[in-house]
Structures are given as structure tokens and as C-alpha cells.
Amino acid sequence: MTARNISRFWEWGRKIICVGRNYADHAKELKNAIPKEPVLFLKPPTAYVREGSPILVPLYSSNLHHEVELGVVIGKGGTAISQSAAMEHVAGYALCLDMTARDIQDECKSKGLPWTMAKAFNTSCPVSEFIPKERIPDPGKVNLWLKVNDQLRQSGCTSQMIFSVPYLISYISDFITLEEGDLILTGTPKGVSAVQEHDELQAGIEDIVTMSFRVDRQEH
Numbered sequence: 001m002t003a004r005n006i007s008r009f010w011e012w013g014r015k016i017i018c019v020g021r022n023y024a025d026h027a028k029e030l031k032n033a034i035p036k037e038p039v040l041f042l043k044p045p046t047a048y049v050r051e052g053s054p055i056l057v058p059l060y061s062s063n064l065h066h067e068v069e070l071g072v073v074i075g076k077g078g079t080a081i082s083q084s085a086a087m088e089h090v091a092g093y094a095l096c097l098d099m100t101a102r103d104i105q106d107e108c109k110s111k112g113l114p115w116t117m118a119k120a121f122n123t124s125c126p127v128s129e130f131i132p133k134e135r136i137p138d139p140g141k142v143n144l145w146l147k148v149n150d151q152l153r154q155s156g157c158t159s160q161m162i163f164s165v166p167y168l169i170s171y172i173s174d175f176i177t178l179e180e181g182d183l184i185l186t187g188t189p190k191g192v193s194a195v196q197e198h199d200e201l202q203a204g205i206e207d208i209v210t211m212s213f214r215v216d217r218q219e220h
């Protein structure tokens, strides 16, 4: 068997664990309360999409939103990881989008139902190339941005996160065992907005990484 390469973690079929409402300005723009504990949900590995393939608007949604987020790639698994040891479990990072069918999420919220159809559909997790850990010495101090058709929509710094990367790793690993190749999406800053078929999305982490995606409508 050939050795797997963490720089292609999206091919491993591992978990994508997402943190919601981790930026107060985004929680406020959607009129959500500021959380006292991390809000978590999951995406399946089939949600990954890479540059060169389009983001698909699900047939059942007419309000697909972008959410730009810092992704943390787990390099060493563990359960009940302490905050002080958390960074030893990080292999690197990725720039990610948490594509969200906002109309479906609102409906699910109003009915008290889970967000799966709003957050976990195919292509709901566009992901950049792998960023080795050394390139982001402090994940609590990097700027993320996103443009739609060259218009800046999101710009925020991870210093605005309510729960830090070490806190999230420790908190999650208390009840979900983290495995090598898992990805944690750490939440989005304010500025989320709708995208349409044929839009061009561009996102970046400072001058460390950029990525571009075209939006298409799912055909069947």
C-alpha cells in the first residue's frame, strides 16, 4: 500500500467538523446569540470540492451563502486532548468555504431540525491546497477575505474568534475522537451573502494562499 500524504487530506474520507457562530460580528448579522460553548455540526467528506470544479447550488435552495473560514488539518489523532497539547495535533491548515443553503437552514432552525440539508450537500466544502503548519505560526492572527465577482464581501481576522484553535481542538476531542486527516472549520466572520449561478468566488488567507471557484446550478 502506498503511504498517504496529508497534503491531500481531502481524499482520505475523514471527518469535517464545523464550528458555527465563532465570530460575534457574524452571529449578530444573522441575529443569533453569542454562544457560551462552541456550536458544532458535521459535513461528510463528499462535501469537498477542489479548484477546477464548480460549487453547485442545490436544486432545493434559492439562497446559497458563502462563509470563508480557516480550516485546521489534524496530523495526530487523539481523545481528550488538553489545550496545552492541542497544537501538537495540528499538521497544517487550509482555506475553506462553508457553503450554506441559508433558506433551508432558516427553515430547519424554525422547525428545530438539524442543519444537514443546509450544510452537508455535495460541494458544500470548497478547499484550498494544504498549508503546512510552519506557514501560519499563529492561527489566532491571520486575515481571511472573500470576493464575489471582484467585490470584497468578507474580510476578517482570526483574532476575532470567540473560541481559539487550541480551545476548539480540546473541546471537540472530549467527545469526538480526532483522527489524522480530519478537518476543523473554525467559523466565519461577518459579510456572508448570496451567490448565484455563474458567479466567480475568490478567497485568500493574506498572501499565504488564494483560491477561485465558479458557481453552477445542480442539474439533477
Ligand SMILES: CC(=O)CC(=O)C(=O)O
Residues within 6 Å of the ligand: 018, 019, 020, 021, 022, 023, 026, 030, 067, 098, 100, 186, 187, 188
Ligand atoms: C449560522 C451558521 O451558519 C454558523 C456557521 O456556520 C458559522 O460559520 O458561523
Ligand SMILES: [Mg+2]
Residues within 6 Å of the ligand: 018, 019, 020, 067, 069, 098, 187, 188
Ligand atoms: Mg460556517
